[in-house]
Amino acid sequence: MFYRLKQFYWGVICSFKSIDYEFLKMYLNEEELNLFSKLKTNEMHHCIRVAKSALKFAEDIECNDMSKNYFIKACLLHDIGKIGINISTVDKSLLVIVDKISRGKIKKYNNIKKIDVYYNHPKIGYNILKPYGYSDEFLYLILNHHNHDIKDNKNLNILIRCDSIN
Numbered sequence: 001m002f003y004r005l006k007q008f009y010w011g012v013i014c015s016f017k018s019i020d021y022e023f024l025k026m027y028l029n030e031e032e033l034n035l036f037s038k039l040k041t042n043e044m045h046h047c048i049r050v051a052k053s054a055l056k057f058a059e060d061i062e063c064n065d066m067s068k069n070y071f072i073k074a075c076l077l078h079d080i081g082k083i084g085i086n087i088s089t090v091d092k093s094l095l096v097i098v099d100k101i102s103r104g105k106i107k108k109y110n111n112i113k114k115i116d117v118y119y120n121h122p123k124i125g126y127n128i129l130k131p132y133g134y135s136d137e138f139l140y141l142i143l144n145h146h147n148h149d150i151k152d153n154k155n156l157n158i159l160i161r162c163d164s165i166n
């Protein structure tokens, strides 16, 4: 609940804060920056916060399949499935509440674009990034970043953790 309130606060405040492009440029190439800048301002801030939190877990990042920088890139792009849709901070809070009350039953109203993106943006993001030739492990992180049942992927667990506190 505390994090939800914090998320709401950030959502409102962040519309006025400038984007940390210096940080972005360390991890994203021009094409990725282009894609990233299609996100709503507060989504961009969220993704940057997630990536910066993930850096604090740097020692735990499994580097066998992917380098640290590549993992941070995945953290920055994890919500890329939200591009082109405007889910406001108020919409998001409402969706979280209705989701809790209905125990996820609103999922089936996926003909409503905002509901569809809210639930399916990991899959949408996966489909957006797939043609660019990222590794399977990278795409796996994007696709599963809301799947809290997967416990055996260290990098995914870091991403999920950092996502939920930011």
Ligand SMILES: [Fe+2]
Residues within 6 Å of the ligand: 078, 079, 121, 122, 145, 146
């Ligand atoms: Fe997400």
Ligand SMILES: [Fe+2]
Residues within 6 Å of the ligand: 046, 050, 078, 079, 163
């Ligand atoms: Fe996220």
